[in-house]
Amino acid sequence: MNNKGIPAVRAGQQNDTYKKETQSNEYKTLNNYPPVPSVGQSTYYGTLYGPTIETVVQGQCTLGQQMASLSIQVDKALQNTYKLRRRPIDAVLASDENKAMIYKKIYDYGPPEEMRYFANSQGELIVTIIDIADGKYSLVVIEIEKNCVFLHSSEIKGDKVYNALIQIGVRFNPQITKTWAVKALNDYVNKKIHESEKIIFMSGHAGWEDGKFNCYETRCYLDAVRPKLTLPILNKYFNKEAANRARITDYAVLLQRIHDPKLRLVFALIPLGGILFSVLQEKNIYEPFVTNLILMNEEQDIREILYYLQVFNRNELYAMNLDGSDKNNKNLIESCKDEVVVVAGLRYKEMSAYKSKKISNNLRVFAKKAMNRSGLNYGETPFKAVVVLFSNERIAEKGVRNVFIDKDFFETSNLLDTPVWDGIQATFALFIKYVEEHWKDVQKIITAEYRAVTRTERLWKVLLALVEEFWNSFGTSITSVLNLPEGLDPSFLWQEDECYLEDAVDTIASALRMASRLVKAVPKENADGCEAFLYDEEYIWILPEKFSEIVETYVGLGQKERLLLGAKEAGALLASEYGGYTSRLQINKVRKEYYKFQRNAFNRIGYTDLITLLNGGSNEC
Numbered sequence: 001m002n003n004k005g006i007p008a009v010r011a012g013q014q015n016d017t018y019k020k021e022t023q024s025n026e027y028k029t030l031n032n033y034p035p036v037p038s039v040g041q042s043t044y045y046g047t048l049y050g051p052t053i054e055t056v057v058q059g060q061c062t063l064g065q066q067m068a069s070l071s072i073q074v075d076k077a078l079q080n081t082y083k084l085r086r087r088p089i090d091a092v093l094a095s096d097e098n099k100a101m102i103y104k105k106i107y108d109y110g111p112p113e114e115m116r117y118f119a120n121s122q123g124e125l126i127v128t129i130i131d132i133a134d135g136k137y138s139l140v141v142i143e144i145e146k147n148c149v150f151l152h153s154s155e156i157k158g159d160k161v162y163n164a165l166i167q168i169g170v171r172f173n174p175q176i177t178k179t180w181a182v183k184a185l186n187d188y189v190n191k192k193i194h195e196s197e198k199i200i201f202m203s204g205h206a207g208w209e210d211g212k213f214n215c216y217e218t219r220c221y222l223d224a225v226r227p228k229l230t231l232p233i234l235n236k237y238f239n240k241e242a243a244n245r246a247r248i249t250d251y252a253v254l255l256q257r258i259h260d261p262k263l264r265l266v267f268a269l270i271p272l273g274g275i276l277f278s279v280l281q282e283k284n285i286y287e288p289f290v291t292n293l294i295l296m297n298e299e300q301d302i303r304e305i306l307y308y309l310q311v312f313n314r315n316e317l318y319a320m321n322l323d324g325s326d327k328n329n330k331n332l333i334e335s336c337k338d339e340v341v342v343v344a345g346l347r348y349k350e351m352s353a354y355k356s357k358k359i360s361n362n363l364r365v366f367a368k369k370a371m372n373r374s375g376l377n378y379g380e381t382p383f384k385a386v387v388v389l390f391s392n393e394r395i396a397e398k399g400v401r402n403v404f405i406d407k408d409f410f411e412t413s414n415l416l417d418t419p420v421w422d423g424i425q426a427t428f429a430l431f432i433k434y435v436e437e438h439w440k441d442v443q444k445i446i447t448a449e450y451r452a453v454t455r456t457e458r459l460w461k462v463l464l465a466l467v468e469e470f471w472n473s474f475g476t477s478i479t480s481v482l483n484l485p486e487g488l489d490p491s492f493l494w495q496e497d498e499c500y501l502e503d504a505v506d507t508i509a510s511a512l513r514m515a516s517r518l519v520k521a522v523p524k525e526n527a528d529g530c531e532a533f534l535y536d537e538e539y540i541w542i543l544p545e546k547f548s549e550i551v552e553t554y555v556g557l558g559q560k561e562r563l564l565l566g567a568k569e570a571g572a573l574l575a576s577e578y579g580g581y582t583s584r585l586q587i588n589k590v591r592k593e594y595y596k597f598q599r600n601a602f603n604r605i606g607y608t609d610l611i612t613l614l615n616g617g618s619n620e621c
Contacts, residue, residue, distance in 0.1 A: 086110055091180040093117060093188040099124040103176055103184060117184070119171040121145055127192035129153075129199045132222075132231065137204075139222070140193060144170060150221055156189050158182070206236035206312060207338025207384075208278050211439040213432045215240070215312065232335035236312040242422070243429035245474060250423025252481045254308070257410045260607075262492055263403060264482050266291070267308050269493075272431055272470075273463050274340035274386035275311060279435075281384060283446050285462055287455040288371045290400045292389045294514060295346065300405060302344070302390055307421055309388055311339040314425055319344040319390060322362040323355065336385040344390045360393060360556065367395050393554045394510030399456070404513055408608045434470050445469060457494040464490060504566025509602040511554040512610060519546070521614035529587040534594070535611055539574070540602070541585055541594035564595070572601035 090106040101117040101124060123145040130139040138153045142161065149164040162172075162182045172181050206215045215238035222231055258264040270291060273280070280286040293305065306317040319342040320332050333341070345363035347356045370387040389395070394402045435442050445465050452458035464478075471478050478484070512519075522531045524541070532546040542550075551560045564581045567573035574596045575581055582593040602610045 088180070091184040091187075093125070093184045095124045098122070101125055103173065103181070105176075105180060115175060116173055117176070117181075118144075119173050121170055125188065127189055129193060129196060131199055131201045132204045137231075140189065141221075142189060148221070153193060156186055156193065158186075161185055161189055203337070204231040204233055205335070205337040206233045206238070208276075212436060213238075213240070213275075213338070232337070235335065236339075237315075238312050238429075239425065240429050240432060242425045243433045244426045245430060247423040247426035248430075248474065248476075248481070250420045251427040252423075252483070253420055254423055255481070256483045257412045259408055259411045261482070261484050261488060263409075265478075265484065265488075265490065266401070266403070266493070268478070268482055269460075269463050269467060270386060270388065271309050271311060271340050271428065272467055273459075274309075275338055275428065275432065276435070276463075276466070277338050277384045277386060279338075279442070280446065280459070280462065283443075285446055285459055287459045288399060289456065289459075290367050290370050290387045290389060290395075290397075292367070292391055292395045292400050292402045294391055294394060294402060294404050294510065297405075297407060297517060304410075305390075305405065306342060307424055309340045309342055311428060318342075322359055322366060339385050340388055341385045342388045342390065346390055347392050363389065363391055363393070364395060364397075367397055367400055371397070371399050392514055394507060394514075396507055402510060404510075404607060406513070406516075406608055406613065430474075431470055434473060438469075438473075441469075442466065452494075454494065460490070460493040464493075503570065504563045505570050505572045505601055507555055507559075508551075508563055508567060508572075508597075509604075509610070511550050512602060513607075513613060514554045515550045516610070516613035519550070519614050521611050527587045529590045529592070533614060534585075535599060538599055540597045540599050540611075541583075542597070543592070543594060544582060547595050567597065567601075570601075572598050574598065 086107045086109055088105055089108050092104050094102050096102050100122050103115050103117040105113040121144055126143040128141040130141060132139060140151050140153050142149050147168045149168060159182050162185055215236050216234055219233050222234060255264055255268055258267055303317050310317055320329060322343060322345040343366060345359050347359050446462055450458050450461045452461055468478050471481055519533050521533045521535050524534045524536045527534050532543045534541040548560055568575055583596040584591050585594050
């Protein structure tokens with residue numbers, strides 16, 4: 001210890017102390033904190049003990065969880081920030097692997113939002129375009145889970161599609177605002193329309209399309225266009241559910257009422273041929289024909305005949321009136337396809353001469369136009385249907401079948417308004433069902449080879465073959481159903497025998513039959529000299545004045561001379577020795593000029609004798 005009381009320091013010790021202090025100061029300067037004590041070292045705070053492995057692992061897990069939670073919170077905060085700052089730019093619809101509709105809302109950046117579009121429907125939206133009447137109208141059908149709405153293509157805008165789906169029970173996801181739901185829906189439907197993946201082409205007419213017979217009942221969904229477009233099919237009703245084989249018996253009863261078996265067959269084939277019109281025409285089989293039903297009695301109820309012929313709207317029998325306006329008739333013709341069009345050109349006593357002549361002329365013009373091979377044309381409008389006329393006169397045109405409807409046409413009394421008439425509807429429905437179910441077989445029958453000289457013969461043979469196969473499918477035959485004579489030769493259907501040829505004798509016979517209700521025939525031996533119509537076993541005598549009246553009324557003006565000349569050349573008119581057309585006949589010492597005809601020249605097999613008919617009219621000179 002030195003003089004100042006300070007312990008003496010050895011030289012070496014002084015240097016060690018300086019080094020420690022120097023190092024300590026350097027350490028503090030470089031690291032600014034003291035060195036970490038080692039485990040077990042005694043410190044100011046006590047002895048330091050080391051952590052266990054479990055404690056370290058637990059700490060690391062806790063720290064990891066805290067970091068993950070922090071990351072999630074940061075992501076949520078960022079997402080909320082994105083949602084607050086990004087803008088939606090579009091919304092689209094698509095279907096997932098399960099065909100469910102998915103709504104995607106697209107933003108200016110970031111991923112889209114996806115969710116179910118419908119709240120109560122899992123199906124896909126199917127968009128079909130129905131092209132109607134050669135593009136005159138396009139109907140959009142939007143279907144989801146067997147429910148559908150029908151809109152015009154111009155209506156795919158605004159909220160019309162959206163509201164239409166709501167009306168059929170579809171509910172949209174409430175998380176989607178209406179504005180974006182409407183936009184996505186319209187864009188989706190318009191895209192499908194533009195892509196035109198599903199298009200159905202429809203004529204807008206009733207009748208055959210793609211092997212199915214259509215009517216209002218099968219296309220009632222087209223009511224959606226009724227206020228906007230007049231579609232013929234919307235007014236063509238036919239009960240296809242009426243197909244009931246138990247009613248075949250009623251059908252047989254009704255057809256067998258027709259006295260003449262040949263006409264029985266004609267009336268059975270005409271409506272079925274009308275039903276198949278477009279099918280036959282498509283195969284180039286149809287050959288135009290017209291059936292002219294000549295009513296011999298003004299009191300004849302044409303409804304009774306319409307029941308045999310009318311295909312559609314059978315609860316409201318209707319015949320087109322040639323006395324009607326051309327516009328109405330044109331509209332009617334435009335609506336016709338695969339049916340029988342019945343046209344009434346009847347003249348009555350109370351009609352004016354002008355009106356009577358107009359109807360007669362229109363009737364003949366109509367018959368000629370109906371013979372157009374492409375179908376009846378009224379102006380520039382074609383239609384596809386079989387034509388039947390009601391008239392009081394014979395039409396001398398090739399292809400026109402003149403059928404007299406007199407008091408003996410039906411063998412039994414009128415059965416109108418009785419349940420038996422349902423047999424006609426049932427048979428039509430059964431025939432349509434048969435054709436639909438045997439479409440390929442029907443096509444084979446139509447296109448088969450037939451030994452036919454003319455197109456008309458081929459047409460009737462095809463019809464006979466089809467109808468025969470139809471009845472065979474029920475275990476019967478057309479002969480049995482119609483009670484036709486065994487061995488009946490059907491060639492009368494296509495052969496224009498003398499009854500249908502355009503000659504003077506037939507024209508006169510037709511006129512006399514139509515005038516039978518106005519003329520009374522008197523046996524020659526009972527005549528008193530003032531009769532207009534006489535007869536005996538061989539001849540018929542007609543006063544020239546009466547003959548002229550009949551010809552002008554039932555044939556037309558300016559036809560008398562032609563008819564007399566033709567009858568004379570055919571040997572039906574027996575002229576006098578002086579070379580004229582009349583013969584003198586003396587009764588009660590009074591000589592008069594008469595036209596003298598062979599009585600048998602005016603009678604035809606299957607028709608009532610002319611003299612039997614001539615008993616209801618006036619016999620005044």
